[in-house]
Amino acid sequence: MSDSDVAGQAGTRGHVAGAFEPSPELGPKPPSQVTGHFSDDNPEMVQFVDADGNRLQTNETNAPFAQIVEDMTSEDARIIYRDLVLVRRIDAEGFALQRQGELGLWPSLFGQEAAQVGAGRALRDHDYAFPGYREHGVAWCRGVDPVSLFGMFRGVNHGGWDSNENNFHLYTIVIGNQMLHAVGYAMGIAADGDVGTGDPERDAAVMAFTGDGGTSQGDFNEALVFAAVTNAPVVFFVQNNQWAISEPNDKQFIIPPYQRARGFGFPGVLVDGNDPLATYAVAKDALDKARNGQGPTLIEAYTYRMGAHTTSDDPTKYRSDAEVEIWKHKDPIKRMRGFMEERGHADPDFFAAVDAEADEIAARIRTACQGMPDPELPTMFDHQYTEPHPVVEAEREEFLAYHAGFAEEGGRA
């Protein structure tokens, strides 16, 4: 978006650079309504587009990342917008499929699209990503077929995709575990010499995803220790969506988590997680540094979980509608579209085409999910070990014999 008067224009709309204001009609700002949250109005928060899609002026906070945004093309903007819309649609489909009984569970990313797409698009092919369980948007950007994700939440497998195909690890459910895997993988990249060579086809980095709650785990903090000490090419991407199931931020920390990194000796950056340009720019900058051998960064993407924790959760038990309302106005898609319309990055046909594509994808993945066969029972014993294992083999035999017996008998009682 190499458009030199972007900043100026934003300025004319009266927005203070770096501040994060919901529209005035919303009444009091979140901190005065909602307890337990942090970082709203934090001048350290990197933003490029305000809630209405206005490009903000360059300021002290976003300046280090401004060039990345300047270098983005209209095409880039359209790619990101398309991602945002498709990802939201895929997510909505997951939700719907769960409600229809096709999936056992669905953890929605609704509200976090910009955080994930910004991060996901900043990754290059030969980088590697370690997700939690809500990173459907990152999965999408890595090229993982959403139907694969459904397999896991349908109970057909524990993650059907080959992580090495898209350099996107399996989802990790035990909070914090994957942060260490990411650091180890990054240590491996460094040991392979694939850092700081200056060859963009070679230098690689790792990105590890967790949530605000995840920052409390020992593994998360040990990952910061190992990353710091080994100067590993890893970026910790914390989506602070304000909630860990029913627990607000103030049950996990008393200062925003981006500051945690500073206690370990490397930079922490706060970014408006609903601003796709900002998340992209901040993530790209951190990844570039990691690839160049400048070590780890922790990014806190300040965002919001618009839906329930998962389809099993009932957020009315612990949070107010008013809070959700506030965040509706910070919606990343609305924001991106406003920005693109204003800047002329796309015409109405484009937006219509994206919506149509979303319909198509939704239909395709719904059908694919509904038609997903149950796995063959004896495959339960497959892939347990890389080499033959007598106990597993014996049990497979036992299982087959037992079922064969049934088939003969026609079942008991």
Place this chain on the structure above:
Amino acid sequence: MSDSDVAGQAGTRGHVAGAFEPSPELGPKPPSQVTGHFSDDNPEMVQFVDADGNRLQTNETNAPFAQIVEDMTSEDARIIYRDLVLVRRIDAEGFALQRQGELGLWPSLFGQEAAQVGAGRALRDHDYAFPGYREHGVAWCRGVDPVSLFGMFRGVNHGGWDSNENNFHLYTIVIGNQMLHAVGYAMGIAADGDVGTGDPERDAAVMAFTGDGGTSQGDFNEALVFAAVTNAPVVFFVQNNQWAISEPNDKQFIIPPYQRARGFGFPGVLVDGNDPLATYAVAKDALDKARNGQGPTLIEAYTYRMGAHTTSDDPTKYRSDAEVEIWKHKDPIKRMRGFMEERGHADPDFFAAVDAEADEIAARIRTACQGMPDPELPTMFDHQYTEPHPVVEAEREEFLAYHAGFAEEGGRA
């Protein structure tokens, strides 16, 4: 030491306040000789007495703690000096007893006397301390008989003292575990309402001890999370003795660990761990704040492990004599004595009397250790559960019957 010209005097000796200089004849300063360490010459390090015993001027760094030092009496100084000497002697006795085969192991505190005595004396009776395994100096200040410590390292028990008698928990060997116990205990103090009442007989705090290596553990970092979030009255006292067995600081962190606390939202203070006045003042200040309801503090006492990690260790495998030499000149006892002599806090008789007392104590505890009986074998089954347990009872019976059989037979083969 309410002696108004202390600061001035120190100044005349040419010492820059806040800097930490070995005597000039020592050649290059540690950082230029020794890799992997941090914080030498760190202007954030609180000091009151230099390596030669000169009282340093008040400066920006030590000013917040200066009043505490001002309020100390000659009597206080003598108490601390006596502690330092006795504790070193007890430690040396532990070492000797191990060498004589009376103990299985001894982890020496040699070099860390000032860190431990300063912290130990800052604790009040109704505070509670959670040690690691090297806190013999803290144990001494809490009133734990050193012979009890020997019991553990002799293999007679896992810690013979009643923690509640001296509010000094058993030693904890699994690195990091006790940090969480300390926070939990502190949460209990707060829940009991024994914080911030203004009643000094009531308000209490907890101190938790670990080493530089300990800062890497998940439990340590989770303790910081819980302490921050609950605003627990706890002080984390990290003795950075430069080594975790054979690993220097740079295997654990890339910035000094006192800064870690800042990543969690509460203060971290760096103190010269070989300066007994400074460790006392900093510890007392942090404990006072905790008792007053101002929450946790992390103190890094910058010190040195003069001896081996334990009697099983051979430090010549991994560190140079030159490094040890440098630290000899920072010796806490020499320093305290120099200071006291210069200020007239004690006469030669006092120093002689302390030495004599050290001899006496050493003789007493040596004799007590050598005479310590092996435990009665069936007591192995005691105290396993608070209520009867059939497996343990059956095994106790089995054991007794088996040994009774032996006694009859006169043993097999």
Place this chain on the structure above:
Amino acid sequence: MSGARLTLAKGLNAGLRKAMDKDPKVVLMGEDVGKLGGVFRITEGLQKDFGEHRVLDTPLAESGIVGTAVGLALRGYRPVVEIQFDGFVYPAFDQIVSQVAKMHARSLGHLKVPMVIRIPCGGGIGAVEHHSESNEAYFAHTAGLRVVSCSNAADAYWMIQQAIETDDPVIFFEPKRRYHERGETEIDEGGAPDLGLYDARVVREGTDATLLCYGPMVKTCLQAAAAAEEEGRNLEVIDLRSLSPLDLPTITASVKKTGRAVIVHEAQTFVGLGAEIAARVQEECFYHLEAPVLRVGGYNIPYPPSRFEEEFLPTLDRVLDAVDRSLAH
């Protein structure tokens, strides 16, 4: 609530409430146990009634939860910790094995850590990975702990209170797939439990073989026994209730009577609790056994994706198949 027939979940909730009423030192801790009442609503309403100081929503860190609970216990509290799901207890394993289990013995009895660690356990609910594990064997193997498992609402109500009253640390397993099953019997809150916490219960008397089970498998075994009855077989069913210690007298008396034993649990069999029971039974009932002691359990693979779980977990049919094999001897 006196005389009510509750679900297992509500039985636990009522038991916790009673314990908190009785003893102000009882505090609940865990993830989401406060406003939400826990993801299974076991602590529902308790924070509202007892306050945030007695029902603590903790940071998301299991080692931290158990570790601070140890500290609270040392200060005189009686923490009841909720682990959100079985698969999330492992981050706390170190604290449980190295500290919780050993504290009393290593302090020569000076220190007590009267705490209960509640673990919703087992499968059968169509959940994703790590949400269906049966990890009782790890804890039963750990000397210093007591390990119990409730199988029904009335036991849940009484056992949680008994566990909280115990000065020893107790790992308390709750069969999550039975949470919403209503108890057979009315709970008389004014009454008293009919069994001690470490007593097994003969839930069905029989003569032909003994089914030994606990937690979620008690129901399965009772169904198996009912089905067997139709085939003219008379099975005794024992709900172990206490997994460590085991109520061996009750177990061996039954096996000596029937001559046959089948152990049923959801956990993988290899070095599972069933192995201990089999080892004990063959030792103590050697001359009474007419067939080897058999085990029916999860297969020895990590808990599979949920589409497999009906076949992974012991079913009525697999139990009866084992009974057949036992009787074939």
Place this chain on the structure above:
Amino acid sequence: MSGARLTLAKGLNAGLRKAMDKDPKVVLMGEDVGKLGGVFRITEGLQKDFGEHRVLDTPLAESGIVGTAVGLALRGYRPVVEIQFDGFVYPAFDQIVSQVAKMHARSLGHLKVPMVIRIPCGGGIGAVEHHSESNEAYFAHTAGLRVVSCSNAADAYWMIQQAIETDDPVIFFEPKRRYHERGETEIDEGGAPDLGLYDARVVREGTDATLLCYGPMVKTCLQAAAAAEEEGRNLEVIDLRSLSPLDLPTITASVKKTGRAVIVHEAQTFVGLGAEIAARVQEECFYHLEAPVLRVGGYNIPYPPSRFEEEFLPTLDRVLDAVDRSLAH
């Protein structure tokens, strides 16, 4: 070094060196494994010869060590992790159980984590708490892991190489009190191992009863067998070597021959590995057993202070006492 009679510790060191020579992807990680060569000197000289990038002194955090090793394995490395002492593996238990053990299966075979976790184990060295534990049962119960234990220098040399070559994760137990015992046989470095990693070894043939043991207890059992011989009893001794999977054919063949089995391990017996062996043996050798399978192990209390350990651990006499009891049937 060809043809040398090494200590067990030196056998491991030589085996590690060989594995590192052969495969540049093999990296060693742990606390103090670099300059110091580990507190037991098992990795002595390896950092000097292979560099800091292949022998990594890590931060003091076991979950971090194992967790980053998983990441390295995913990147194509073959990490060999040293846990400094048995009692310090628990902070890594979550990573081992939830990630290391499950990764291959959950990825439908797409991912491998070829890593070895070395654990110096067991007691008898007069150490303080947490330095003498035998925790193999926890790992043996964990589906997805392989668990082995060496008992002598030659096995140590070969087994560590075999474990490193395995694409499955292996928990590798080393009997620390045998580290400095010299092997009976010369190790031919140019040769090949005589057994697969999962094969048990009949270390002494006999007819009257079978002693089943592993790790530090192999020597104890051989001594017991020698003592028994003087009393005219002919004991067969089997070194299990692999604890998961168990080499059941070798075990059952022996017990069917002798009719009697005594399992000996240092670990607490309750839900220990011996329970599994007893359960299996009574099932598969039901008609051959002349006496119940007996177990000799640590008592079911946390590992006691070292002044008790001689009595806590199975001794030659306790083994023979169990043999007597078996033969009395």
